[in-house]
Amino acid sequence: MSSESLQAGRQGSTWLKRWEPEDPAFWDSQGKALAWRTLSITTANLTMAFVVWFMVSALVVRLPNIGFDLTGSQLFWLTAMPGLAGGTLRILHTFLVPIYGTRHVVTLSTLLLLLPMIGWFFAVQNPETPYAVLLGLAFLAGLGGGNFSSFMPSTSLFFPKRLQGTALAVQAGIGNFGVSIVQFVTPWIIGFALIGGLAGGPQVATGAERELWLQNAALVYVPFILAFGLASWFLLRSVPVRANFREQLDIFKLKHGLLMTVLYIMTFGTFSGFSATFPLLIRQLYGDFENAPDPLAWAFLGPLVGSVMRVVAGPISDRLGGAKVTQVSAIGLIICVLAVTFFTSPTSLDQFPWFVAFMLGIFFFSGIGNASTFKQMPMLFTPRQAAGVIGWTSAVAAYGPFAAGMMLGLSVSFFGTPNAFFYWAAIFYTACLAINWWFYARKGAEAPC
Template sequence: MSSVLSDVPRGGTWLSRWEPENTAFWATTGSRLAWRTLTITTLNLVMAFMAWFLVSALVVRLPQIGFKFTPTQLFWLAAMPGLAGGTLRLVHMFLTPMLGTRLVVTVSTLSLLVPLVGWFYAVQDPGTPYSVLLLLAFLAGLGGGNFSSFMPSTSLFFPKRLQGTALAIQAGIGNFGVSVVQFVTPWIIGFALLGGSALLGDPQTMTKGGVQSQVYLQNAAAVMLPFVVVFGISAWLLLKSVPIKANFAQQFDIFRSRHTWSMTSLYIMTFGAFSGLSATFPLLIKQIYGSFPGAPDPLAWAFWGPLVGSAARVVAGPLSDRLGGARVTHWAALGMLGATLWVTTLTQPTGLESFPMFVAGMLVMFFFAGIGNASTFKQMPMLFEPRQAGGVIGFTGAIAAYGPFLFGMLFAGSFASLQSATPVFYGLAAFFAFNVVLNWWMYARRGAANPC
C-alpha cells in the first residue's frame, strides 16, 4: 500500500490512508467512513437504475397516448438502454482508480439529468420522431453505466470478510430502482404535479381498453429530477476517494486471468438475466397475454420481478459471506435452470388461466437470479487482489449490462419470425446449464483448485 500512497495526490478528495484489513484501523476509522460511503453511493445507484429502466416503464404506454410504433420498434426502444449501459460500463470500469469515488459518483449522477429532461419533453408530443426516442433511450443507459464504477469503489472500501454483504446491499438496493420506476410510473402519471403547474406540461389522452383518461406521462421523469440533483451534490460534499490508483493500461492485467472470463459468464447468467428480463417483462406480458379479453396491465405485474430479485440479492450477500459464494451460486444456477424450463410450458397460452403460473415462474427465476447476483460478487474479491477485483466487478457488470439489449433483440426476433418467446427461453436454459457445470467444476466441487 505504501508504494501506492506515494503516488497519490493529497487534498480534499483523496484519503491519505486506507487499510480496511487492519482491524484497529477498521474499528477506529474505516468502518464509519465505509458505511457512510456505501449509503451515499447506494442512494445514487438507485437513481441510476431508475433512469436506466425508465424506458421499460414508459414504452408500454406510448401507443396508448398516440405514438404509432410496431411491437418490434417498442422492443428496440426497451433494448437501447441496455446497449448503452453495457457500452458505458466498459468505460466506467476504469474510472474509479483513475479519478476517484467522489468525482465519478458526482458527475455520473448529475449526467442523468440529460435523459430525464429529454424524456420529460418527448412524451408530451406524440409526433416526436422515433429516431429522437431511440437516442433518448440510448442516453437512459447513462444510468446503467454507473454500476461499473460504483461497485468497484465499494469493493475498495470494505475488508474481504464483509465484501459479500456490502456489495449485495449496494447492488440489491440499487436494483430496487428498477421495480420502483415500474411501480411508481402508473401511479405518478395519473395526476398533475404541483397543482397542474404549466411548467410541468399538459396532460395526454390515454386510450386503454376503449376507455379514455387523462395522464401526465412526463411525470415519470419529472419526479426523479430533484432527487438526482440532491444526491449528486451530496456525493460531492460527503464522499472521499480510496488511495488506490492505476492508469488505463495497468488495469488491463485482469484479462490475463481465466477467472475473469469464467466469472463474466456466471454474471451474465445472473445479472444479464435479471436486467434483460426486467426490461422486457412488461412487453412479454403484453405480447403473450395481451390479446385475451380482460388482459392484465403489464405494469401492474412487471415490477414484482425486479423487486423479488433485488430483495433476494440483499439477503444473499450475508449468506454468501457465511457459506461461500461458489456454493450459493451453484444452487442459484440450478434454480434459474428449473424456473426457465417451467416458463417454457407457459409461453403459448390459450387463455388467461395460465397467467398466474407464468408470473410465478418468472418470479422464481428473478429470485434465483438475485441470489446469484450476490454470490458471484462474493466470489470475485476472493479470486483477485483489491484493485483487480474492482476491475473484474466492473467488467463483468459491463458485459452483463447488455442484458436488456440482448433480451430485447432476442424476443423481438423470436416474436417477429416465430410469434413465440419459447425458443428464447430454451436458449436461456441451455446457457444456464452450461454455467452450472462451469461453476461447479472451477469453484464449487470438492477439490476445486480455486474454491471461493
C-alpha cells in the same frame, strides 16, 4: 501558500491519505464509519441510476395508448437500447475510479442522469416525436446502467474481504430496487398533474376518457438526482488505490476473470434482461384477453424479488461461500426458464398466474446468483484487480436488456413465441452450472471460493 501546499490541500479534499480496511485497529477506529457512510451515499445514487436505466421499460407500454404509432418490434428495440448503452458505458466506467476517484466519478455520473430524464419529459408530450429521437433518448437512459461498473468496484475498495459479500450485496440489491421503484411508481405518478399543471398538460389514452401525464414519470426523479449528486460531492472521499488505464488492463489476462464474467452474465444478465422486457412480455402474451392484466401492475414484482434476494444472499454467501450459492442459482434458473415456456402461448387468463410465478422464480434465483458471484470475485483476485473484474463483468452483463430485447423480438417475429429464447437461456445456464462446479464448487476445485 506554496504550490506544493495548495496541491496537498486539493489532494486531501478528495483522496484519503491512508486506507487499510484489513487492519482491525484501523477499521474499528475510523474505517468502518467512513465505509458505511460511503456505501449509503453511493447506494442512493445507484438507485437513481437504475431508475433512469429502466425508465424506458415503464414508458414503452404506455406510448401506443397515447398516440405513438409504434410496432411491436420497435417497442422491443426501445427497451433494448438502454441495455446496449449501459453495457458499453460500463466498459468505460470499469477504469474510472482508480484514475479519478470515488468522489468525482459518483458526482458527475449522477448529475449526467438529468439528460435522459429531461429529454423524456419533453418527448412523451408529443406523439409526433420521431422514432429516431426516441431511440436516442433510450440510449441516453443507458447512462444509468453505466454507473454500476464504477460504483460497485469503489465499494469493494472500502471494505475488508470478510464483509465484501455483504456490502456489495446490500449496495447492488438496494440499487436494483430502482427497477421496481420506476415500474411501481409510474402507473401512479402519471395519473395526475404535478406542480399545478406547470409540468405540462395531459395526454388522453386511446379508447378511454382517462387523462395521463406521462411526463411525470421522468420529472418526479429530477430533484432526487440533483440532491444525491450534490451530496456525493460534499460527503464522499476516494480510496488511495490508483492505477492508470494501461495498468488496469492486466485483468484481461486473468482466466478466472473470464469465467466469472460468464457466470455474471447468467445472473445479472438475466436479472437486467428480464427486468427490461417483463412488462412488454406481459403485454404481448396476455394483452389481447378481455380484462387483460396491466403490465406495470405485475412487472415490478420481478425486480423486487431479485433485489430482495440479492440483499439476503449476500450474508449467506459470506457464510457458506459464493460458489455453493451460485450452484443453487444455476439449478433454479434452469428449472424456471424451462417451466415458463408452458405458459407463453396462453389460451386463457387462467394461465397468467403460472406465467408470473415462474418468471418470479427466474428473478428469485438470478438475485441469489447476483450476490454469490460478487462474493466469489473478491476472493479470487487482489483488491485492485477484484475491483476491475467486478466492473468488467458488470459491463458485459449489462448488455442483458439489449440482448433480451433483441432476441425476444426476433424469437416472436420468427416463431410467433418467445420460447426459442427461453430454450437458448436454459442451454447457457447449464453450461454455467458446469463451469461453476468444475472450477469453484466441487471438492478439489482449482479455485474454491
